[in-house]
Amino acid sequence: MTPVNTPVPMPVRASRIKAVLAHGRQLRTEGVVALLNLATVATSFLLQIIVLRFAGDVRDADAYFATSAIPQVALSIAVNAVTGALLPQLARIGTDERPAAVRALVLLVIAAGLPIATVLFFLAPWWTLVIFPGFVGNASQDAVTLAGLAALSTPFAITTSVLSGYLYAERRFAINEGIALGSASGLAIAAALLIPVAGITALGWLLLARFVLQGLLQALFLPRTPVRQGWAALAPVWRRTRALLAGAIYFKNDILVDRYLLSLAAAGALSKVVFAQSIFTAAAGVLGQALANTASPTLSQAHHVRDKAQFQAALLRNLVLLGLASVLLFLAAVALVPPIAALLTKQSVMHNGVNLRLVLLLFGGVPIGACIGALLANAFYAMGDTRTPTMMTIGTFTIFLVAKVIVFSQVGIYAFCALTSVYYLANCGIMAGLLRRKMRQEFAA
Numbered sequence: 001m002t003p004v005n006t007p008v009p010m011p012v013r014a015s016r017i018k019a020v021l022a023h024g025r026q027l028r029t030e031g032v033v034a035l036l037n038l039a040t041v042a043t044s045f046l047l048q049i050i051v052l053r054f055a056g057d058v059r060d061a062d063a064y065f066a067t068s069a070i071p072q073v074a075l076s077i078a079v080n081a082v083t084g085a086l087l088p089q090l091a092r093i094g095t096d097e098r099p100a101a102v103r104a105l106v107l108l109v110i111a112a113g114l115p116i117a118t119v120l121f122f123l124a125p126w127w128t129l130v131i132f133p134g135f136v137g138n139a140s141q142d143a144v145t146l147a148g149l150a151a152l153s154t155p156f157a158i159t160t161s162v163l164s165g166y167l168y169a170e171r172r173f174a175i176n177e178g179i180a181l182g183s184a185s186g187l188a189i190a191a192a193l194l195i196p197v198a199g200i201t202a203l204g205w206l207l208l209a210r211f212v213l214q215g216l217l218q219a220l221f222l223p224r225t226p227v228r229q230g231w232a233a234l235a236p237v238w239r240r241t242r243a244l245l246a247g248a249i250y251f252k253n254d255i256l257v258d259r260y261l262l263s264l265a266a267a268g269a270l271s272k273v274v275f276a277q278s279i280f281t282a283a284a285g286v287l288g289q290a291l292a293n294t295a296s297p298t299l300s301q302a303h304h305v306r307d308k309a310q311f312q313a314a315l316l317r318n319l320v321l322l323g324l325a326s327v328l329l330f331l332a333a334v335a336l337v338p339p340i341a342a343l344l345t346k347q348s349v350m351h352n353g354v355n356l357r358l359v360l361l362l363f364g365g366v367p368i369g370a371c372i373g374a375l376l377a378n379a380f381y382a383m384g385d386t387r388t389p390t391m392m393t394i395g396t397f398t399i400f401l402v403a404k405v406i407v408f409s410q411v412g413i414y415a416f417c418a419l420t421s422v423y424y425l426a427n428c429g430i431m432a433g434l435l436r437r438k439m440r441q442e443f444a445a
Contacts, residue, residue, distance in 0.1 A: 036177035037286035043184040044282055047191055048275055051203065052345040054195040058268045059139040063146055064200055065274040066132045066259045070150035071157045071207070076252045078161035095170075100225040102166040106159050107227060113155030124148030131256060134263030134270075142200055149204030156211035163218035169297070175221060183214040250394055257401060261408045261416070269354050269413060276359040277366065277420070279337060283329050284370035291318045291325075292375040299382035308443040311382075318375050326371040333367075334360045354413055362417035369424025376431045383442050388434055396427050 048065075055061040120127070128147040129135060135143040160180075167176035187210045194202040258277075262270040295318045302311040338357040377389045400423040408416045 033173045033177055034286065034291075036174060036181050038283075040177065040181045040184050041282045041286050043181065043188050045279065047184070047188045048278065049341070049344045050188060050192050050195065051200070052271060052275070052341075054192070055200050057139070058271070059135070060142055060200045062263070062267065062270040063132075063135060063139050063143040064203060065271050066135075066263050067128070067143055067146040067150045067204075068207075069255045069259045070147060071153050071211070073252050073255050074154040075157050075161055076255070077249055078158040096225075098166060098169060099223040100227060102162060102222060103225065103227045104231050105162050106219075109155055109158050109162060113158060117152045117155050120151035121148040124151065132259060132263040134265070145201040146204045149201075149208055153204075153208045153211050156208070156215055159215045160211055160218060163215060163222065167218065167221060170221075171297075172221065176218065179214055179217045183210050183217070186210065186213075250397070254397060254401065257404065261405070262413075265413055272354055272356050273359055273413065273417065275341070276337075276356060276363055276417075279333050279360070280329070280363055280367040281370060283333075284326065284367045284374070287322055287325050287329070287371045288374035291322050292371070292378050295375065296378045296382060299379055303383050303442065306443065308439075311379075311439070311443070315375070315379055319372060322371040322375055323368070326367040329367050330364050334364075358414065359417050362414060363421055365421025365423075365425040369421075369426075369428040373424065373428040373431060376428065376435050379435055380431075380438065383438060385438060388438065389431060392430060392434060393427060396423065396430065 051061050051064050055064065124144050124147050128144045129140060132143055132147070164176050164180075167173070187206055190206050191203050194206065259270070259274075262273055265273075295314050298314045299311060302308075302314065334357060337360060341356060380386070380389045400419070404416060404419055407419050
């Protein structure tokens with residue numbers, strides 16, 4: 001019989017100590033990333049409060065919230081591509097190849113995107129009021145200017161997402177989020193100073209400057225390597241991204257459909273609904289960055305070596321954390337946001353349109369479904385499968401899109417908010433079932 005006090009061999013003890021230390025470092029990293037992300041989100045909400053307080057008219061604020069959807073759609077698509085294809089590929093290739101691959105991709109985005117964005121900028125008077133038909137008079141002029149500048153900002157916004165993917169692959173999480181916080185803070189300060197003097201359209205120029213500056217700061221951490229070495233490393237990324245982009249371009253335009261419908265609502269309704277929705281989607285993005293995206297390298301490596309136990313443990317741990325955090329986020333938002341918004345914004349904004357607390361309650365499924373859904377999608381991406389979550393989301397989105405237009409036109413804005421919650425939760429449930437089946441297939445051996 002083995003004695004109870006048999007000493008643990010030194011190699012085993014050392015490996016355990018290393019594992020504990022590595023886990024501690026991961027927890028500290030996740031904590032720092034979460035705090036920086038929270039600060040960035042708080043700054044973005046501060047910007048929205050600044051708009052609601054200093055915009056000359058309620059409809060001017062509506063114009064900003066409507067047109068800000070353009071770079072938001074582009075960023076959402078880019079983030080899908082980065083987390084679904086670029087980040088897993090960068091985690092697999094050598095550290096010497098990564099900078100060249102990222103430089104090549106940034107060059108491609110600017111070379112292809114900037115000419116298109118410039119054309120859209122000059123043609124803004126022709127397409128803006130087609131996408132946002134509810135604006136008339138002075139508000140229409142502001143909407144046109146803001147939409148043109150938003151289109152011009154888009155390739156630079158996508159570039160910041162690509163560079164974020166590189167910094168995440170290099171595990172420089174805090175540096176990336178620190179840069180994002182700095183650029184967001186500068187934007188909010190400049191907006192508070194310029195909007196009362198130059199009007200709401202000044203914010204369009206400030207947003208363009210913010211994305212350019214953020215990209216330049218991120219690029220400082222990209223080693224100088226010949227771009228030609230990166231094209232070969234990008235080939236697998238492109239193969240995995242094609243299906244992902246096709247779906248993302250389709251279903252991320254949900255944001256533009258929302259703005260189209262809400263621009264037809266009463267003055268102030270668009271601003272408050274978008275404000276409420278952005279609280280949950282932005283905070284879900286924070287949690288996704290801290291717990292879903294940081295889990296992506298671990299999930300990818302576990303799948304690569306077919307370590308089912310490590311894959312399941314990382315997935316389950318982050319699911320529990322995301323679930324708890326998203327519920328707490330929802331409760332805090334419903335309790336705190338309406339009185340704070342009433343204190344800091346114009347009374348004309350808060351008394352026009354819709355009841356903010358009721359909108360927040362009806363949007364309750366958004367943070368929960370978005371947080372957990374992001375992690376489930378990343379689990380698919382880590383297994384090299386971008387097609388399944390993309391095709392599933394296309395199917396559910398198509399049903400949701402039709403239902404949303406009908407509900408908004410026949411029932412009203414509150415039913416529209418409740419339907420959005422149902423969509424996020426249903427999407428999450430279906431994806432969880434598909435992931436369980438996919439994991440059985442991948443780890444069958």
